[in-house]
Amino acid sequence: MSGSAHEDTFAAENLPPQALWPDRRFTLPELQYPDRVNAVSELLDGHLARGHGQAPCLIGQDGQVWSYAETAKAVNRIANVLTGTLGLKPGNRVLLRAPNSPLLAAIYLAILKAGGIVVATMPMLRARELAYILAKARISLAFCASGLVDDLARARDLEPGPVRIVDMGAELSALMASASDAFKACDTAAEDICLIGFTSGTTGEPKATMHAHRDLLAICDSYGRHVLKAAASDRFIGSPPLAFTFGLGGLVLFPLRAGAATILLERASPDDLLGAMVALKPTICFTAPTAYRAILGKMQPGAAASLRICVSAGEALPLATFEAWKAATGISIQDGIGATEMLHIFISATVEAVRPGATGKAVPGFEAKVIDQQGRDLPPGSIGRLAVRGPTGCRYMADSRQSVYVQDGWNITGDTYLMDEDGYFWYQARSDDMIISAGYNIAGPEVEASLLSHPAVGECGVIGVADEERGMIVKAFIVLREGHAPGEAMVKLLQDHVKADIAAYKYPRAIAFVSSLPRTETGKLQRFQLRSMANAGQPGPSRSAS
Ligand code: 3UK
Numbered sequence: 157m158s159g160s161a162h163e164d165t166f167a168a169e170n171l172p173p174q175a176l177w178p179d180r181r182f183t184l185p186e187l188q189y190p191d192r193v194n195a196v197s198e199l200l201d202g203h204l205a206r207g208h209g210q211a212p213c214l215i216g217q218d219g220q221v222w223s224y225a226e227t228a229k230a231v232n233r234i235a236n237v238l239t240g241t242l243g244l245k246p247g248n249r250v251l252l253r254a255p256n257s258p259l260l261a262a263i264y265l266a267i268l269k270a271g272g273i274v275v276a277t278m279p280m281l282r283a284r285e286l287a288y289i290l291a292k293a294r295i296s297l298a299f300c301a302s303g304l305v306d307d308l309a310r311a312r313d314l315e316p317g318p319v320r321i322v323d324m325g326a327e328l329s330a331l332m333a334s335a336s337d338a339f340k341a342c343d344t345a346a347e348d349i350c351l352i353g354f355t356s357g358t359t360g361e362p363k364a365t366m367h368a369h370r371d372l373l374a375i376c377d378s379y380g381r382h383v384l385k386a387a388a389s390d391r392f393i394g395s396p397p398l399a400f401t402f403g404l405g406g407l408v409l410f411p412l413r414a415g416a417a418t419i420l421l422e423r424a425s426p427d428d429l430l431g432a433m434v435a436l437k438p439t440i441c442f443t444a445p446t447a448y449r450a451i452l453g454k455m456q457p458g459a460a461a462s463l464r465i466c467v468s469a470g471e472a473l474p475l476a477t478f479e480a481w482k483a484a485t486g487i488s489i490q491d492g493i494g495a496t497e498m499l500h501i502f503i504s505a506t507v508e509a510v511r512p513g514a515t516g517k518a519v520p521g522f523e524a525k526v527i528d529q530q531g532r533d534l535p536p537g538s539i540g541r542l543a544v545r546g547p548t549g550c551r552y553m554a555d556s557r558q559s560v561y562v563q564d565g566w567n568i569t570g571d572t573y574l575m576d577e578d579g580y581f582w583y584q585a586r587s588d589d590m591i592i593s594a595g596y597n598i599a600g601p602e603v604e605a606s607l608l609s610h611p612a613v614g615e616c617g618v619i620g621v622a623d624e625e626r627g628m629i630v631k632a633f634i635v636l637r638e639g640h641a642p643g644e645a646m647v648k649l650l651q652d653h654v655k656a657d658i659a660a661y662k663y664p665r666a667i668a669f670v671s672s673l674p675r676t677e678t679g680k681l682q683r684f685q686l687r688s689m690a691n692a693g694q695p696g697p698s699r700s701a702s
Pocket of ligand 1: 494
């Protein structure tokens, strides 16, 4: 029997029409799942049956360890609370609002196990943004960290429907205390939707992507199994929140699939991450390129000695960051491009084959190609739009933008790429961020990478700004490292550096010095903010020259 287990049919009703779905390909034997599967039975309960119950599973910031057996019991308790007192029916959406922690991961798994649909949100969201999510995903139940309830309560008041908010502190503890630690997983179909992930949209309303139980396993058995190749002895660490699917995969799904341990940090600034690296001896790190760069500036020799694999995603990994990390730690950071729409990484470097500066090759199970504006395949060496397909793919919830992301069964990520003769993919820019200056196409990230290779530059962002003569000119916003002063001399120094490093027409004709760059909660540079700063004639949040 392969019918849905959902009693609440909201998800099925809001999937895009099947004609607009991407082609999903299950080309590897390990991607062939039974029609009925609950991801949590595979990721967690299976380990107990195999006698792995005493192994460490979830580790908190304080170093406190939950074994696989303890995690399974907590998950069962919460699942009983969900289906009992809280009245959860399979298919209901449950909102989560909390920083990463073992308890948050346990609640996440409990919702999946009970057949619910997780809608995890970034802790930084405010009432208005939360209200949008409550309405769009039709949510009536939420779990919230004690310190973050205010904005969620305000969001609820903006909403017509009732929303039960469970405080993850004392309230949940009390509910769990009287719940049984045994729970039989909901008999979900592999295709039952189990998570709705909102994109951290830089333009327009956030899009809601839908993923099924099968998809959670598919990223483990493609990227996880063939690229990451984690062992049960590994200890994962990282900064992305579980609401960002980069974090969900890297800090929950991959470690559990491998029977490994995962360190879940409530506070995960570069300083916190570095502190936890020293104290908790992780072996695999998932974070954004800017975090690797920030940590480098503060690292004592040996601080990262326990690490063996470092994964970077969310933004292109600048060559300068790759090289500096390699020099400091001996480790080649593995870049990988992923997307909320695809759930996780689909093109990645591998340990065996890192080509510095390139993102990498298509992850086993995925296909990737470069196409032109009309959708025709381009030969190696050409620059065009990235198209991918594989076991996962984009399904937006009730959103007309489905037919923009999925064309001819391929997922069009919105990135401009070049594929070389050997099948390595070289990132150029977001397609709508390409700068066209005096007829030349210039990719902002390439100019950023060049600037970052200068010792005075801490962080930078490059955009095109309107120019009468050239149509657009390249403008760089730069955060200088300590001990370097802004001013005309610095502008000239950095311009000359870029001219000597890459084709001279790409050099930034305008430079503004700022104290910080606008970033999303997932660590991405907000180029649209830089553009509006440039349009408003404001050089940036603070001091400036030029
Ligand atoms: C950009 C990259 C160059 C690219 C994500 C890993 O970032 C994730 O998902 P989002 O939906 O953003 C997707 C877009 O981000 N991007 C991501 N990684 C890279 N650009 N090099 C990279 N390595 O524009 C992409 O289309 O926030 C990343 C796993 C899960 C994710 N959701």
